[in-house]
Amino acid sequence: MSALFTPIRLRDLEVRNRVWVSPMCQYSAHHGVPDDWHLVHLGSFARGGAGLVFTEATAVVPEGRISPEDTGIWNDEQQAAWTRIAAFVRDRGATPGMQLAHAGRKASTRAPWLGRGPVPDDAGGWRPVAPSALAFPGLRDDPRALEHDEVAALPDAFAAATRRAVEAGFEAVEVHAAHGYLLHTFLSPLSNRREDEYGGSFEGRTRLLLDVVRAVRGALGEARPVAVRLSATEWTDGGWTVEDSVKLAPLLTEAGADLVDCSSGGNVADATIPVGPGYQVELARRVRADGGIRTGAVGMITEPEQAEQIVADGSADVVLLARALLRNPHWAFAAAHELGVPVGGGVDWPDQYLRAVPS
Ligand SMILES: Cc1cc2nc3c(=O)[nH]c(=O)nc-3n(C[C@H](O)[C@H](O)[C@H](O)COP(=O)(O)O)c2cc1C
Numbered sequence: 591m592s593a594l595f596t597p598i599r600l601r602d603l604e605v606r607n608r609v610w611v612s613p614m615c616q617y618s619a620h621h622g623v624p625d626d627w628h629l630v631h632l633g634s635f636a637r638g639g640a641g642l643v644f645t646e647a648t649a650v651v652p653e654g655r656i657s658p659e660d661t662g663i664w665n666d667e668q669q670a671a672w673t674r675i676a677a678f679v680r681d682r683g684a685t686p687g688m689q690l691a692h693a694g695r696k697a698s699t700r701a702p703w704l705g706r707g708p709v710p711d712d713a714g715g716w717r718p719v720a721p722s723a724l725a726f727p728g729l730r731d732d733p734r735a736l737e738h739d740e741v742a743a744l745p746d747a748f749a750a751a752t753r754r755a756v757e758a759g760f761e762a763v764e765v766h767a768a769h770g771y772l773l774h775t776f777l778s779p780l781s782n783r784r785e786d787e788y789g790g791s792f793e794g795r796t797r798l799l800l801d802v803v804r805a806v807r808g809a810l811g812e813a814r815p816v817a818v819r820l821s822a823t824e825w826t827d828g829g830w831t832v833e834d835s836v837k838l839a840p841l842l843t844e845a846g847a848d849l850v851d852c853s854s855g856g857n858v859a860d861a862t863i864p865v866g867p868g869y870q871v872e873l874a875r876r877v878r879a880d881g882g883i884r885t886g887a888v889g890m891i892t893e894p895e896q897a898e899q900i901v902a903d904g905s906a907d908v909v910l911l912a913r914a915l916l917r918n919p920h921w922a923f924a925a926a927h928e929l930g931v932p933v934g935g936g937v938d939w940p941d942q943y944l945r946a947v948p949s
Pocket residue numbers: 612613614615616645646647689766768769819853888889890891910911912913914
């Protein structure tokens with residue numbers, strides 16, 4: 591029996607295995623509308639046997655995109671385009687999930703292959719918003735602190751996006767509160783210097799995220815799961831810590847979240863991060879053991895035995911893979927074979943490919 595290829599039940603949803611596709615921006619949409627690139631990109635992971643396929647960070651409002659080419663879900667055209675993609679993923683037996691995001695002070699940034707620098711207004715960029723007027727080094731230097739009323743309106747934007755995601759056929763939602771984007775910057779005392787109810791104490795800094803999770807839960811109904819991606823530590827003195835993540839976990843559960851996807855970093859430009867195989871797994875283990883919530887482990891998980899071990903020893907409930915899946919969208923097939931999982935045992939080869947099953 592493989593732990594990795596054992597289905598997992600979250601609320602009314604059963605996901606066929608625990609190899610999940612980590613969200614990956616493609617910087618390839620026009621006006622926020624995903625196209626054939628996104629269909630083939632996400633569809634290949636579903637065809638390749640993954641359990642749950644998360645979309646890239648998909649913006650809930652136009653100014654919440656990282657790059658002008660990010661996908662969105664604030665209008666009918668975007669929703670219709672996502673419907674086709676979600677249907678393909680579902681037809682392949684995988685679960686379509688959408689990561690909902692607001693880029694905050696990291697908005698209006700060029701794609702990595704264009705240098706990641708700021709996009710000026712006259713090249714299609716815009717002035718980013720943030721909890722406080724503090725820029726992230728190397729990105730737009732003019733973020734504007736959100737007014738109190740604007741912060742209070744954000745949960746509604748996430749709720750509206752959630753309703754559209756459900757109508758488009760997505761069966762799970764992940765709230766992106768990691769990597770220095772808007773919701774993360776509210777959590778961290780390094781980027782949140784507000785003096786109103788959304789800043790200051792732990793309670794103040796976590797208020798917006800908890801309001802967003804409650805709003806997403808309300809829009810999603812009770813049957814489908816909500817995940818929250820956290821940067822579970824900022825690896826920086828004076829920043830958000832794994833103890834903070836553990837303390838937040840039961841509050842997230844109470845607000846309606848079912849799983850914390852434990853990433854790290856992204857809010858401090860010069861943090862020293864101990865990057866290496868499985869370097870964030872310990873964060874998932876801590877949040878799961880001490881925070882009492884299911885977790886996902888992510889980050890340099892590349893080997894089938896490594897992934898199997900993470901789930902089998904209870905460090906996390908699922909693993910999320912990004913670059914290993916870009917290298918091989920059929921990673922789950924190879925992993926199942928290596929772990930001795932028979933065809934049909936949590937990984938479904940398409941009929942069209944059965945002649946290629948290794949013997
Ligand atoms: C091309 C690319 C795009 C990414 N875009 C996102 C994103 O949209 N949202 C997110 O939360 N993380 C994003 N990430 C981070 C991944 O989801 C993942 O956490 C990270 O790459 C570590 O996992 P890995 O070692 O398996 O690649 C991206 C990573 C890559 C490589």
